[in-house]
Amino acid sequence: MTIPAVRLGDVVEIKGGGTPSKSIPDFWNGDIPWVSPKDMKSWEITDAAEKITHSAVKGSATNLIPANSILLVNRSGILKHTLPVGITRRPVAINQDIKALVCGPQAHPEYVAHLVKSAEPVVLTWVRATTADNFPIDNLRELEIPLPPLDEQKRIATILNRADQLRQKRRQAIALLDSLTQAIFLEMFGETASLDWPTATIGEVALDMRTGPFGSQLLHSEFVDQGVAVLGIDNAVSNRFEWGKARFITEKKYRKLSRYTVRPNDVLITIMGTCGRCAVVPDDIPIAINTKHLCCITLDGKKVLPQYLHACFLNNRSVLRQLGVQAKGAVMPGLNMGIIKSLVIPLPPISLQDRFHGTLKTVMKQIRFSEFATDYADNLFTSLQHRAFTGQL
Template sequence: MLTLTERNGFVRQADRFNKRLATDDVSSYKHIKRDDFAFNPYLLWAGAIARNRSFDSGVISPLYPTFRASPGHCPGYVERLVLSETLISAYDKIAYGSVPRRRRSSVKDFLNLEVPTPPTLREQERIAAILDRADELSAKRRQAIAHLDALTQSIFHSMFGQPADSWPQMTVEEVADPQKGAIRTGPFGSQLLTSEFTEHGVAVLGIDNAVTNRFAWGQRRYISEEKYRKLERYRVWPGDLLITIMGTLGRCAVVPSDIPRAINTKHLCCVTVNEKLIVSEWLHAHFLQSNEARMYLRQTTKGAIMGGLNMGIVKKMPVRVPPIELQRVFATRVAAVERLKETHQKHLAKLDALFASLQSRAFKGEL
């Protein structure tokens, strides 16, 4: 039993949903062999089209149109062609419907899309091999980054997975800086309107800056100096912890040391820690990886109105506080992992750019 995903192509239905969804009678399902293709008509515009590389035989829902490369055409070449940026852009144009995530594409419109005249079979195979090799290099970099993420988790659990009884039990509110407003959300309602954003000035941080669980610049938003003076109490400082409490819930990031003057929006809860008790990088890891923290969040958000996070829930989160020296050792080790990860990410960006260039040239006859 197979299903089709946007990013990972064909996967076992049980692996994707942790259970079998199909009925016992699958006589209406489509038989899929190795190198066959299928696409999701409701998500074709997002690139939900794939070649079966992994399974010798399987069945897939009749919802998905299926096809295979005709004689004289290399399946690998066809795969790269149907996943090229040019064709994905064309899929978006043939999708119709009023619901953005459910715009449908018809088989007829798909088959009528124009494609470059393919070269000889031997040339197709050469092009497919080049693109496969470039894609393989990118995949190895992504795998290395995933291993480094797992290493950070392993370091945390090896050092703090079994808290000592001597470590004091506190809350986030108790480990925050004692100054007033150490835990705060951003301005609400008419205090800050989107119409007041400017092209430059003081930065405004939102969900996009923390959604990947590490700080990143997403959409740039600014307010004027005059507006900032009215909202200065919402200023974000280096080492603060940003927690998403609206939209995508429960993501968090540590504000970097080189942050310019900035405030946070109402979509974030910002925590300034008491540096005598807490290292920000450790609290960040505790929030994401501690069994105690995850259990608390599951229980409290389940009972909260609309299942959301709020500043009160963040304040009361339990924290078993290890010695500050141990937290600093953890932060040093994580910083070394992050430096290595940053190197891999830079190489990955170059490889992705190389692949995009090779793919573009391939279907213009320039490779």
């Protein structure tokens, strides 16, 4: 079935907003909710509520957006890799960083929301081509969308909603498994448990600590397409080792920089850019060196296992306090090898650390399986979208 195409601007009205004035109490202490980008997650749908009508919005910079409108973050400084899209089930006010798409009688909101989200790659391309925070609203109005009859839109939206809910459950499972690793660590090595254990600085339990080559020791012009791998922030930024951007140096250059070699079971900690992210180097690492953006720690395995130090650095409340961090995942104010060396950690028995490592391997196996299943579900959802919007569903 061929689905006729229309301009998005012909079937929706695009409304902007503004931060409500503090002189209008209905916005700040009353019952008019208002939304900013920090309140929006991808496809987050606000709770349903009774219809709200207020004269308070008159004379305000904002608008009262009707229920079942599509909310779209439009600030280019926020739109890096994803396009937050959602539907509000109640009237809301929006600030200047959001646009609302108010559907006319021909368009079903959830169908249009899925369409706009599916256009994420092209919308982000528009955004990156603009200057400052000028979102390309005219481009959005001119976006051609397939628009079947309303009943068909509703049917497609129902199918896509169900498929998307399954994807979200997969992501929730990964988040729960991730929080489980933290809970296991705190149960085994929490502050109460560690009262009777000796302590040591990381410098005292490390056989070697080093950052990568500085300045003229390694220039970007010396990177090649194949050779010895060079590890950077992207390999540890997710708090586990991952292969990121491919960077290599020649064997000849490596011989000059071999003192920066990264070994299996080394702990990598980011000390530039996003500080404080860490990863354990896998056993099957090929010959590689680290850049100046990483501190690489080779541990005395008779005292500390790398998996324990990795978890300690992320979850040990005493270590986080020493770093001036109040919670897991917070941005660290600054980090260097000297600070890392001086961090004091508890030294539980190696047998207990080894038991933690075994439990961690089991959880990580489940996380990797869930991530694989999530990637598979994402690919299926993309295929489902394509079929839906080309009349094949």
